[in-house]
Amino acid sequence: MPSLSPAAERNKGPIFEILNPLLPTGAQVMEVASGTGQHADYFCEKRPDLRWQPSDPDQASFENIMEFYRARKSEAFQEPIRWSVFDPLPEPLQRSFDAVVNINMIHISPWEACLALLDHCKIWLASGGLLHLYGPFILGDRPTAASNLAFHQSLQARDPRWGLRELDQVVAAAATRGLLWKKTIDMPANNVSVLFSAPRRDFPSR
Ligand SMILES: C[S@@+](CC[C@H](N)C(=O)[O-])C[C@H]1O[C@@H](n2cnc3c(N)ncnc32)[C@H](O)[C@@H]1O
Secondary structure, three states, X not given: OOOOOHHHHHHHHHHHHHHHHHOXXXXXXXXXXXXXXXXXXXXXXXXXXXXXXXXOOOHHHHHHHXXXXXXXXXXXXXXXXXXXXXXXXXHHHOOXXXXXXXXXXXXXXXXXXXXXXXXXXXXXXXXXXXEEEEEOEEOOOOOOOHHHHHHHHHHHHHOOOOOOEEHHHHHHHHHOOOOEEEEEEEEOOOEEEEEEEOOOOOOOOO
16 A cells, blocks of 8 residues: 555645646646655546656655556556656656646755756746646745744754745746746645746747
């Protein structure tokens, strides 16, 4: 039996509700930092038309995702890749995706990991493609919840390069890579889903 993350078990349903209507039939989805693989498994169960590429650099996480992959036996669930945003792109990732999904990573890694993720999105996302970031953020328009402040401090104590990100800074970094902020949606437990889109590239008709 694969290990389960209680947080992923709680948030997979609410995240699915947000993303499901935004993913076209047959959408190619790249998931960065899949962790246990629960989100990949849930989306592939609910949407067998998707082509969901899970990835994570951590060996134990990778093996856990492999357990889900073998059990699901669905064309939707692509073979997981052991990969960090700091690595060069392996062959299976050298293509475009309709959506990139990243859940609870950018505060548990250095700021450079967020920038590297955005760099990859610039290359990956097809015209009008979607980037979904999920997690706790420092939001410009409201005070940070006490639980999120405490979490931020505990992350910084573990590694001073970690910590909750200011959403305005993430939006600005995305904009310099041509990724446009679309929407921030409140989610349970003081988390948010943040949606970005790649510009539409309309080719002139002949
Ligand atoms: C808190 S877990 C979240 C996992 C999963 N997305 C979830 O929500 O359950 C953070 C994940 O980020 C991954 N991670 C950390 N640094 C990374 C990097 N440089 N590139 C890709 N993933 C990374 C870790 O291996 C870990 O699985």
